[in-house]
Amino acid sequence: xxxxxxxxxxxxxxxxxxxxxxxxxxxxxxxxxxxxxxxxxxxxxxxxxxxxxxxxxxxxxxxxxxxxxxxxxxxxxxxxxxxxxxxxxxxxxxxxxxxxxxxxxxxxxxxxxxxxxxxxxxxxxxxxxxxxxxxxxxxxxxxxxxxxxxxxxxxxxxxxxxxxxxxxxxxxxxxxxxxxxxxxxxxxxxxxxxxxxxxxxxxxxxxxxxxxxxxxxxxxxxxxxxxxxxxxxxxxxxxxxxxxxxxxxxxxxxxxxxxxxxxxxxxxxxxxxxxxxxxxxxxxxxxxxxxxxxxxxxxxxxxxxxxxxxxxxxxxxxxxxxxxxxxxxxxxxxxxxxxxxxxxxxxxxxxxxxxxxxxxxxxxxxxxxxxxxxxxxxxxxxxxxxxxxxxx
Numbered sequence: 482x483x484x485x486x487x488x489x490x491x492x493x494x495x496x497x498x499x500x501x502x503x504x505x506x507x508x509x510x511x512x513x514x515x516x517x518x519x520x521x522x523x524x525x526x527x528x529x530x531x532x533x534x535x536x537x538x539x540x541x542x543x544x545x546x547x548x549x550x551x552x553x554x555x556x557x558x559x560x561x562x563x564x565x566x567x568x569x570x571x572x573x574x575x576x577x578x579x580x581x582x583x584x585x586x587x588x589x590x591x592x593x594x595x596x597x598x599x600x601x602x603x604x605x606x607x608x609x610x611x612x613x614x615x616x617x618x619x620x621x622x623x624x625x626x627x628x629x630x631x632x633x634x635x636x637x638x639x640x641x642x643x644x645x646x647x648x649x650x651x652x653x654x655x656x657x658x659x660x661x662x663x664x665x666x667x668x669x670x671x672x673x674x675x676x677x678x679x680x681x682x683x684x685x686x687x688x689x690x691x692x693x694x695x696x697x698x699x700x701x702x703x704x705x706x707x708x709x710x711x712x713x714x715x716x717x718x719x720x721x722x723x724x725x726x727x728x729x730x731x732x733x734x735x736x737x738x739x740x741x742x743x744x745x746x747x748x749x750x751x752x753x754x755x756x757x758x759x760x761x762x763x764x765x766x767x768x769x770x771x772x773x774x775x776x777x778x779x780x781x782x783x784x785x786x787x788x789x790x791x792x793x794x795x796x797x798x799x800x801x802x803x804x805x806x807x808x809x810x811x812x813x814x815x816x817x818x819x820x821x822x823x824x825x826x827x828x829x830x831x832x833x834x835x836x837x838x839x840x841x842x843x844x845x846x847x848x849x850x851x852x853x854x855x856x857x858x859x860x861x862x863x864x865x866x867x868x869x870x871x872x873x
Contacts, residue, residue: 508597509575511756517541518568519552520561522581523679529704529723530678534580534603537742541750548750558583565591569598576753578746579603581678582647588612597760599753604649606856608767611760615745615768617776618649619738620656620855621821623700624830625779625814626720626736627660629787630668630698632798632810633718633735637667640696642687642708643674646870648858650702655862656830657700662864664800664810671696672867679704685711692717709734718791725782735788739778745770769852772822779818787814831855838863 509515519538523531531554542550551572556564561584568574569591576599579588585605592600592612600612608614630639639661643650654672661668671691675683684703688711691699699719701708706729712719713730721727721737745768752758758766770776781788787795795811802808805816820828833844837860844850850858861869 518574527704561587613766631661631664640691642701727781
C-alpha cells in the first residue's frame with residue numbers, strides 16, 4: 482500500500498510540474514533497448530549538414546537492432562532547450578545529440594538539468610559529466626581543395642560563401658587559403674557571409690557577387706548545392722560540401738568534402754549500449770575525428786577524389802616542396818592525403834610558420850595548432866579578403 486501511495490505521489494508531482502509519469506529521469510541500463518534523439522538546425526532535405534546527420538542516423542538504426550531513434554528538424558538555435566525537453570519528457574530518449582554549434586548553450590544547460598541522460602553536442606567545446614562533444618572535421622580536406630583551387634585559378638581570386646563566422650568556418654577558410662597559397666602565393670580567398678545555414682537565395686546572391694568580383698573557383702558552407710550550380714552556370718570550378726554534389730555539376734565540380742557522421746555515432750552508441758560511456762564519465766570525451774578515422778572523405782562523390790576532367794590540368798602545374806622536391810599539384814594532393822591519413826598524421830596544414838592577415842605570427846616554426854586552438858579560432862590567415870566578424 483505504501484508503494485502505491487508513493488507512486489501516486491510521484492505522478493502527482495510530475496503533473497504539478499507539467500510532466501507525465503514517463504518523464505521521471507532515469508539512467509540508461511546497459512544492454513537494454515536504447516533510444517536516441519537527434520536535433521537538426523536545418524531540414525533533412527537540405528542536401529548538406531542536416532541531411533548528412535540524418536543519413537548517419539538511419540545507418541545506425543539499420544545496423545543496431547536495439548536502437549530506436551527520433552529526430553526534430555529545422556530547430557532555431559536559440560530555442561533548442563525546449564526541443565530537448567520534448568525529446569526527454571515526451572519521447573523518453575536516453576541519448577540526445579544536438580547537431581549545430583549554435584546549440585551549445587542550450588545543450589549545456591539541459592545537460593545540467595537532466596544529469597542522468599547522455600548528451601552529445603556537435604562542434605562545440607562545453608562539457609559536463611553527462612555531455613560529450615564531437616566533430617567530423619573538414620579542415621584537412623579544405624586544405625587539399627585549396628591546393629587544387631590555387632592551381633586552377635586564373636584570376637588569383639578564389640571564392641568562399643560562408644554561413645556564419647564561427648570558429649569552425651574560420652579554420653576551414655584558413656586551411657583552404659593555406660592550401661591555395663602553398664601552390665599559388667598570389668592567390669586570395671574572398672569571403673562573403675550569408676548569416677544562414679540554409680538559404681539558397683542568399684547563397685546564390687553571394688556567389689553571383691563573387692563572380693562579379695572576378696573569383697573563378699568556389700567553395701562554401703551552405704546546406705544546398707546552390708553555389709555549385711551557380712559556378713557551373715558561369716563554367717567555373719567548384720568544390721562540393723558535405724554531400725556528393727558531382728551530380729549537380731559533372732563538368733565543374735572538381736572535388737569536395739564528404740562526411741561520415743555514422744563513424745562517430747556508431748562508435749558512441751555502441752559504447753553507451755555496452756556501458757563504456759555513462760552519464761558520469763563524458764566530461765573529457767571529445768570525438769575529433771578526421772581523415773585517419775575515416776569520419777571524412779575527400780571527393781566530388783564517394784570514390785572520386787578528383788574529377789578526372791581536371792587531372793591533366795593539375796598534373797601540369799608543379800611546385801617546389803622542401804621535402805617532396807619538385808612535384809605536380811596532383812601528386813602533392815595525393816601525397817598530403819597519405820600523410821594526413823597516416824596514424825601519426827605526418828603533416829598538418831596548421832603547422833608553422835603561419836601569420837594572420839595583419840602580419841602577426843600565429844603559429845611559430847616547429848609548432849602545430851592544438852585542437853583547442855582550432856576549435857576556438859577567430860583570426861584570419863594571410864590571404865583572406867573580406868569581412869571577418871570577431872577578428873582580434
